Amino acid sequence: MRMQTRILALAAIAALAPAALAQGFVPTRPVEVVVHTGPGGGNDVLARAIAVIAEKEHLLPVRMQVVNRPGGNGNLSMAYVAEKRGDPNTIGLFTANMLTVYLVSPEAKVTVRDLTPIARLVLEPAVIAVKADAPYKTLADFIEAAKKNPGQLKQSGGSITSRDNVVRQLLQKATGTRWAYISFPGGGERIAALLGGHVDLMVIEPEEAGEHIRAGSMRVLAQVSEHRLPGYPNVPTLKEAGFDVPAVPQIRGVVAPPGIPKENIAYWEDFFRRLTLTVSWKKYLQDNQFEDGYQNSAELAKFFDSFTGQLRDILKEAGVKTVR
């Protein structure tokens, strides 16, 4: 935990640093952006979008180079960033999953919290969808049905530590119901299971669901979001639908290796703040129906702490063995 305080302290200084300080460092060789997925994964696409926007808006004097470090459920990429201690030309992207993996895998030796928080960028909301010909018109209908047939209804989703399951756990706890959760490794398989009528419900990204709704094959019951999304003006949020559970977003952001000088933190913080203000970035968020989740280094450090605590409770509740 000492590392934690040190990062917090560093981050606090960086947050207070005047803009002039940021001038102290400018990258001179191509910047490595480390992602934990193979090409085409969520963070890989995000990294490449950032690289394109940075180039288009002339935000960076050097090129950004995406480095794929898949494996170890995200741990290998974090270990790679950690090994680059003090290197100002390397940054990495994280997702909330990396916080979860650390909680459940005893083998995970490096955590996002050992790295230097730079910025939180994106919050990805979700919607709760059923097949269009399902009898449930509202989330309350579904919950009612789940109450009548405990354990009979099914939800398709990702691994047990994914956001899909976290949302289910929260809903089950709030309503005293339970239904089955079936993990599929690929997003395509999850949708196919719903459209084929093999499962009853899924938590899906708004953009993905949009086309199936327009084609009349899917219906959205509620949105996992604090505010109604522009693409879903007539669908209630979880709170509006009468379920007082936190709207858990998928979170993506930036970290840097541990032990980098404070002017480097300030440089990257400033870079990403300017990036999030560009028109191209706003369009990127809008096209994907993401929410702007910008937080600076100090805020992100605090967020890591509170979110990890929240996740630990949820996972324990779900019967997942936590090791930390």
Next chain:
Amino acid sequence: MEVLTSLAHGFAVALEPGNLLWCFVGVFLGTIVGVLPGLGPPATIAMLLPLTFHMNPAGAIIMLAGIYYGAKYGGSTTSILLNVPGESASVVTCIDGYQMARNGRAGAALGIAAIASFVAGTVGVVGLMLIAPPVARFALSFSSPEYFALMSLGLALVVLLAGRSLVKALLAALVGLWISSIGTDLFSATSRFVFGTMDLLSGIDFIVVAIGLFAIGEVLANMETREEAQMIAVPKGLRNLLPTWQDLKDCRFAFLNGSIVGFFVGVLPGGGSTIASFLSYGLEKAVSRRREQFGKGVVEGVAAPEGANNSETGGALVPLLTLGIPGSGTTAILLAALVLWGFKPGPLFIPENPDLFWGLVASMYIGNVMLLVLNLPLVPLFAQVLRLPPYVMYPIILGVSVVGVYSESGSLFGLALLAGFGLLGYLMRKIDYPSAPLILGLALGGGMERALRQSLMMSEGNLSILVSRPISAAILSLAGLVLLIPLFNKVNAWRLQALEQE
């Protein structure tokens, strides 16, 4: 009629000089990517993605798709010549392809691979063009129990991949199944067999094992016999480097089998070209009259899997374009590309973007012809590689293997695994264990376990879900039949023996 007008319109799009050029760039890059082990289409497409923002979308999708199906052509090259599978879909091609090369028929093997790819690739596009929507709806009726049945059918093929001893083959398959269980369990997030290392948390990559067992194992085994390490004969004359009419005739069924199996497995979101290639190889062997010669270098053993993995691309585009559902790594990145260009992939994609869809379909016909023209002349050239003396050849194989695995895993740990599996391959050769069943077990194990557990979650632990659904029941019965094949062989042998004695 409507199809023909649309197709004509599609050709008008695909034949625009710009799009024609992008089609060529795509299939050319695809061929190169396919030949190089390790660097696969998903990585290439992801790297090129930023460049496509400045292109018109039709040209861009034509190029990216060209990389996708073009890579399937090149994938067989290193399998046949070096016993190094270029990608997971070409692992099966090693079995007979490399043996053909050792028999001096490398040219024929490479040629038939290109022809099978062309035929099946084209059939795949025809399927995509004519029956995409109904087939996509059919694919949705497949869920976990059906996938489990399909994987069981694949695993049953182990009895066909066995060499002299069925017991040894089954043991090897079990080791493969065990390796597939290493890593983090999807359902409980528990680590299994990771021995406290982070490197094993996401499991062992199939291609590392395949390259280790096949290529490194082969090199090690051959080094022993170095005093008599004679070089593989490469026949002189262009005519002897290409497949003969007899080869083509032998492959008639393989072309059909590869085309159909590949397309239908491709359509299933949980399928994939690896399973398609194994299934069509197994099917080919099951119905063949010269079953005992499989594994010793028969031309159908190359044509069926190579056909299947090409026709699979046409199939895999069906759920992507008609439903917006990606079934594999490559189609997932194509989906991301479509979204980034501002399209909305989903059920309405084709009706709302007819230019793009029909242009793509037409470009795939053109691209397949380009690939045939590009690949056939390369055959004699590639076949010359085998003229190299062993002291040049083996280091090349080792080098290609190491580069391939490193570019895939990006870690030294991957290379350590490669060395480990190379030694295992050598050991298995020494004690006469077949390596193909191990690979088969590994390729199917993960998906099979997942499908079984998903099925049981759906049925609340009731095993009858596997046989109460018609498709699943039918496939499982087929798997049962396959398991009986060795028994038929035995009965047949007894019958022949009895006849002789009379």
